[in-house]
Amino acid sequence: MSDTTPQAAARIAQLRSELDAHNYRYYVLDEPSVPDAEYDRLFNELKALEAAHPELVTAESPTQRVGGAALTAFGQIRHEVPMLSLGNAFEELDLREFDRRVREGLADELPAGDLFGGGASVEYSCEPKLDGLAVSLLYEHGQLVRGATRGDGTTGEDISANVRTVRNIPLKLHGEGWPAVLEVRGEVFMSKAGFEALNARQLESGGKTFANPRNAAAGSLRQLDPKITASRPLEFCCYGVGRVDGELAPTHVGLLEKLKSWGLPISRELKRAMGVEDCLEYYRDIGARRQSLAYEIDGVVFKVNNLAWQRELGFRAREPRWAIAHKFPASEELTELLDVEFQVGRTGAVTPVARLKPVQVAGVTVSNATLHNMDEVARLGVMIGDTVIIRRAGDVIPQVMAVVADRRPADARPVQVPEQCPVCGSQVERTQLIKRSKGKESVSEGAVYRCVGRLACGAQLKQAIIHFVSRRAMDIDGLGDKIVEQLVDTGLIGSPADLYTLTYEQVVALEGFADLSTRNLLAAIAASKQPALARFIYALGIPDVGEETAKVLARSLGSLERVSQALPEVLTYLPDIGAEVAYEIHNFFEDAHNRTVISQLRERGMQLQEEGEVHAEFAASVTLAEFLARLQIPFIAATGAQKLAEKAGSLAGVIALSRDWLELSVLKGLNEKAKQSLREFFSEPQQVARAEAIEQQLQAFGMHWASEKKVVEGLPLTGQTWVLTGTLEAMSRDVVKEKLEGLGAKVAGSVSAKTACVVAGPGAGSKLAKASELGVKVLDEAEFLALLTGYGL
Structure with missing residues (x-):
């Protein structure tokens, strides 16, 4: 042992104590005491010290959550106190009947009332029923020594190595006074944000995605390799105890509060309720807030709060008489897939829609569900006639989640894309994706099938015009879906441009129109002739171009002419525009x-506003090195491209260098493969022509490295992403969005770790919860208005 060991041991002990305290405040009290960066600094210091002094590493150190060696199989653990399931209540009447039975069973304990104590109320504990995996944690003398799954209630699997990796499970209990043996029971689950992040990582790495947070949590906890479990965003919430040496508290709520004081997380929604009416009120309240919670729940658990009364009531069969789970209407159900029909959208996308045998899902009758696209049909392996699992969450369109393969009937039929459009009869073709890699073009099949009829297809025409006139596009008041359908069906319009040729006589003759409504509609159409460039681009309905992309195009390139002329390779120099979107544009x-x-829109009076030059930040923004790297020349990445740029100074110089083998052979910084690749690349006339065309357009747009640089006026929120949630009372969301974008911010629809700030009004829900979970800054409306005032807005 070295001379520095006493000092190292003291510092290690101090760091462990500090990190344990921070974990307790973060996970249990929900009161973070330090920023994430400070926690990481302390954690990394502890890791470094333990690496230097491995003899000082202990099992309960915060660093020992990374997982050890993979197991070949899980061992079996027999529960000394069985982990029983709960009885279920699905209707209000079921819960009232449960309460009646409890009061009947406690007749001798309750104050006098009717024959069965009907005049008295029982106090219950209330907590949400988390949708995860039930586990048992065994602590001996305050140290975590074992973890087990519920299994069949009597025997579970030994997952000790895995539960140690769950960040909010204390490896050593806090405080003092805990019994020599304490078995804690609870649920391991995954938050909605954690689930989304995990699936995003799985997609990026080509791994399997999970259907829902419960499956993700269960699959993550039952990994034979604890390192995989350690990489998953699992959390734990305790709801009770099993074996305990001694008494902890007289009530269930008191017991959970005691566990919390020892560092074990309990539900923040834990409450007491006096009688069945209070229980029903809790159930309705949390049901209304269900979608805004940071995690999935499938009901509420009510327990008689008095532990002595629990013992008196006892058990029946495999469930306690003193507890019940009041379940929410199921969000997943089984039903039969009767048929698959195909709908045509405004971009011509031909999309499969499942027609189902009607079934109640989460309180709503579902007869249709989305199948997204044919790649999803193939992934699910779904066939017409199959029994399928349907999921519905909140207001989200129901979707087919899985097929119950062992129920497939003998006459099940495969799902086939129609060869002709179901609306207009035109050919249906699969989209093709063109990608450039290592200087070569490759064509692959996309996930979308499209009708080639374009606006000759009635479905596309109607949907395209409905999109064109919508509030966020041209915002033509009074042109609803039904009126657009009338105009198309009567042959008065055959494209968005025809809206601007409508006459008074044509409109007033339509069903539902009189003099005033006709004049109002024609006035609204006329008033739409001066849209901002971004609105007009969005209104055109370019596939994959939403509002934000339209704003990027308008702000960056400054004119419709440049946007319409831009080569795909040039478009990819703009923020957030990838190759596929660039080719669509x-x-x-x-x-x-x-x-x-x-052209017809222009001729009929369309005058675009806010057109100008290419934005200053893009003037002379493309360097020769970046240009060369983006040509995807095999074996020439950023470093090699920089060497070429320094040597040649221009595209013409690079082409000349590629043809001068002697000069190229002595160039340092490129290996032989790269040099040979450069020669071969520019020996092909089409590659030379393509590179020169891109350079010419960069010059025309002023983005070329030789172009004149312009002074960029900095905006205070440039580069930041903001999110709006809840009801904003002082101004509309659109106005708030415009003000934020005017300050340089991007306004997104979802919260992530990259979000700079969330503006939360009354009624804020899941976005606010996610912001809190990720530690994202949140402003209420008053604070946001003060911020705007500070910027002179």
């Missing part, structure tokens, strides 16, 4: 019909 403006409609 380019192909849209290459289409002769689309160009005709835009």
Whole structure:
């Protein structure tokens, strides 16, 4: 042992104590005491010290949650006190009947009332029923020594190595006074935000995604390799105890509060209720807030709060008489897939829709569900006639989650995409994805099938015009879906441009129109002739171009002419525009019909506002090195591209260098493979032509490295992403969004770790919960208005 060991041991002990305290405040009290960066600094210091002094590493150290060696199989653990399941209440009447039985069983304990103590109320504990995996944790003398699954209630699996990796499970109990043996029971679960992040990582790595947070939590906890469990965002919440040496408290709520004082997390929604009416009120309240909670729940658990009364009531069969789970209406159900029909959207996408045998899911009758696209149909392996699992969450469109394969009937039929459009009869073609890699173009099949009829297809025409006139697009008041359908069906319009040729006589003759409504509609159409460039781009309905992408195009390139002329490779220099979207934009403006409609709109008085030059931040923004790297020349990445740029100074110089083998051979910084690849790349005329075309457009747009740089006026929120949630009372969301974008911020629809700030009004729900979970800054409306005032807005 070295001379520094006493000092190291003292510092290690101090760090462990500090980290344990921070974990307790973060996970149990929900009162973080230090920023994440400070926690990470302390944690990394402890890791470094333990690495230098491995003899000082102990099992309860916060660093020992990373998981050890993988197991070949789980061992079996017999529960000394069985882990019983709960009885269920599905209707209000079921809960009232449970309460009646409890009061009947406690007739001798309750104050006098009717024959069965009917005049008295029983106090219950109330807590949400988490949708996760039940586990048992055994502590001996305050140290975590074992973890087990519920299993069949009598025998579970030994998951000790895995539970040690769950961040909010204390490896050593806090405080003092805990019994020599304490078995804690609870639920391991995954928050909604953690589940989304995990699935995103799985997609990126090509791994399997999970259907829901419960499956993700169960699958993560039952990994033979604890390192995998350690990488998953699991959490624990305790709801009771099993074996305990001694008494902890006289009530269930008191017991949980005692566990909390020892560092074990309990539900923040834990409450007491006096009588069945208070229980029903709790059930309705948390049911209304269910979607805004940070985690999934499938009901509420009510328990007689008095522990002595629990013992008196006892058990029946495999469930206690003193507790019940009042379940919410199921969000997943089984039903039969009767057929698959195909709908046509405004971009021509032909989408499969499941027609189902009607079934009640989460209190709503569901007869249709989305199948997304044919890749999803293939992934699910679904066939017409199958029994399928349907899931519905909140207001989200129901979706088919899985197939019950062993119930497949003999006459099940495969799902086939129609060869002709079900609306117009035009050909249906699968989209193709064009990608460039290592200087070569590759074509692969996309997930979407499209009708090629374009606006000759009634479904596409109607949907395209409905989108064109919508509030966030051209915002033509009075042009609802039904009126658009009338105009198309009567042949008065055949494209968005025809809206601007409508006459008084044509409109007033339509069903439901009189003099005033006709004049109002024509006035609204006329008033829409001066849209902002971004609104107009969005209104065109370019596939995969939403409001934010339309704003990027308008702000960056400054004119419809540049946007329509931009090559896909040039578009990818703009923020958040990838290759696939770039090709969609380019192909849209290459289409002769689309160009005709835009030309007609111009001729009929369309005057775009806020057009100008390429934004200053993009002037001379493309370097020669970046340009060369983006050409995807095999074996030439950023470093090699920089060497070429320094040597040649221009694209013409690079091309000349590629043809001068002697000069190229002595160039340092490129290996032989890269040099040979450069020669081969520019020996192909089409590659030279493509590179020169891109350079010419960069020059025309002023983005070329030789272009004149412009001074960029900094905006205070440039580069930040903000999110709005709840009801904003002082101004509309659209106005708030415009003000934030005017300050340089991007306004997103979901909260992530990259979110700079969330503006939360009354009624804020899941976004606020996620912001709190991720530690994202939150402003209420008053604070936000003060911020705007500070910026002179």
